[in-house]
Amino acid sequence: MPQIRDEGQINDHTYLIDAVHEGMRRAHAVYLLKSGDGGTCLVDSGTKDSAKVIYQKLKRLGAWPVDRIIFTHSHWDHTQGIGYLRQKAKADGHTLQVFASERAVPYLADQSYNVCFGTDQMPYLNIEDVQGLKGGQRIEIGAGLTVTVIDTPGHMVDHISIWDESTGNVMVGDAIGMRWTDDLIVSNPNSTFWSESDFLESIDTLKSLGIRTIGLAHFGLITGDDARNFLNDTVDMYRKWMTVLSDHTDRIDDFPFLVKCLLEKAYGHLPDRLKELIQPGLMEAVEMAAVAYAKQHPAG
Numbered sequence: 550m551p552q553i554r555d556e557g558q559i560n561d562h563t564y565l566i567d568a569v570h571e572g573m574r575r576a577h578a579v580y581l582l583k584s585g586d587g588g589t590c591l592v593d594s595g596t597k598d599s600a601k602v603i604y605q606k607l608k609r610l611g612a613w614p615v616d617r618i619i620f621t622h623s624h625w626d627h628t629q630g631i632g633y634l635r636q637k638a639k640a641d642g643h644t645l646q647v648f649a650s651e652r653a654v655p656y657l658a659d660q661s662y663n664v665c666f667g668t669d670q671m672p673y674l675n676i677e678d679v680q681g682l683k684g685g686q687r688i689e690i691g692a693g694l695t696v697t698v699i700d701t702p703g704h705m706v707d708h709i710s711i712w713d714e715s716t717g718n719v720m721v722g723d724a725i726g727m728r729w730t731d732d733l734i735v736s737n738p739n740s741t742f743w744s745e746s747d748f749l750e751s752i753d754t755l756k757s758l759g760i761r762t763i764g765l766a767h768f769g770l771i772t773g774d775d776a777r778n779f780l781n782d783t784v785d786m787y788r789k790w791m792t793v794l795s796d797h798t799d800r801i802d803d804f805p806f807l808v809k810c811l812l813e814k815a816y817g818h819l820p821d822r823l824k825e826l827i828q829p830g831l832m833e834a835v836e837m838a839a840v841a842y843a844k845q846h847p848a849g
Contacts, residue, residue, distance in 0.1 A: 552731055553770040556606075560716040560762070562694055565770060566606050568599035570626065575768050577626060579603060580720045581612055582713070588691020589615040592711055592720045593627040593766065596670070600630025604637055614638045617646040619688070620679075621722025622708040623656035624740070625663040625670055627766065632674045648688070650700070651681030653707035665740055666837070682709065701725075701755065703748025704737055710755070717761025718770075724751055726783040727767035732819065733827065734779075734786040737767075739837035741844055748787070752780055789815040794842045801843055807835050 553559060554575050556567040562583050570577035577599060580592040589612045595603050607613040614637070620628055631647060638645045649657060656662065660673035682688075684700035699710040701724040711720040725748075727735040738745070756777075763771045763779060771779050793810045800806050808831050812824050819827075 552728060553772065554768060559770050560718055563713065563716065563718060564610060565764065566603060568595040569602045570596065570599055578764065578766055578768050580764050581607065581610065582690050582694065582696065583612055584691025584694035586692040588694065590690045591615045591618045593621055593722065594618050594630035594634055596626050597629050597633060600633040603630060604634060614641050614643040615645065617648060619711060620649040620653060621710065622705040623649065623653045624705060624723070625660065625666060625673055627722060628657060628660065628676060629670065629674055631676055646680065647678060648680045648682050650707045650709045651683060654679050654681050656707055699754060701751035703744050703751045705740065706742050712758060717759060718764060719755065719758060719760055720764040722766045725755065725780065726786065728765060728771065728779070729827065734783055735834055736787045736790045736838065737834065738787070738841045739834055741840060743841035745845065749784065752784055756780055786815060790838060791842065794839060801839050804832055804836050804839065807839065808832055811835065
């Protein structure tokens with residue numbers, strides 16, 4: 550079955566919401582959990598701008614104000630919407646409960662590290678009053694709906710995934726990469742916090758769960774055998790990226806050249822028109838991947 554990229558209800562109590570990242574549809578998903586008795590939980594809060602979209606869509610779903618928000622990790626595009634959502638909840642006489650990995654709490658309290666992704670979103674809102682979660686901890690959303698916290702570091706040291714055993718769905722944030730189309734997997738070792746060993750261990754952890762569907766932040770729901778195969782496919786793509794970088798350490802700062810190599814070695818199967826369309830996004834991803842690679846493979 551093709552990847553589900555249309556927003557709406559994806560199982561008995563989960564909704565995919567298109568957060569419309571930086572004006573682009575099907576670029577960033579958040580997920581709403583809603584129990585039979587009306588308990589609600591939002592997985593990630595989007596950016597300052599996309600939170601306005603999320604807020605309106607939650608209202609249309611009859612899920613505002615949400616009871617709680619869980620951050621998959623502390624990167625700005627998953628966290629900075631919390632200020633707007635807290636403001637709106639307060640105006641309605643409601644206090645949002647905010648959760649994240651216990652390892653995320655200090656990174657949320659000082660979001661300035663996100664400058665590694667660029668300065669266009671500054672100033673970054675520091676986020677306080679966050680309840681820390683441990684791997685394996687269970688969170689009751691409402692009657693008949695309890696989810697489990699799964700530690701999935703690699704992309705970020707504080708990354709967690711949210712596992713709904715009742716449906717076999719796991720919401721993985723950015724833990725295991727991105728899939729922009731059915732044939733286009735993009736690796737995301739895109740910060741100085743990247744850890745290859747943690748990433749590979751997280752893949753093994755997810756394989757052990759008996760997954761039926763995977764909810765990606767970027768973007769959509771992968772189902773059935775496709776979901777299980779993706780856990781191998783994303784590792785294969787990551788290794789292709791690392792091979793390009795390791796083969797060209799003498800040109801590690803020549804990002805157009807590295808993109809050209811990736812288009813030949815990893816994305817040769819794509820139509821030429823699609824290759825043209827993805828080059829700007831690949832350029833940004835490759836620049837950050839090269840920084841992460843250089844940190845983990847210092848010269849000499």
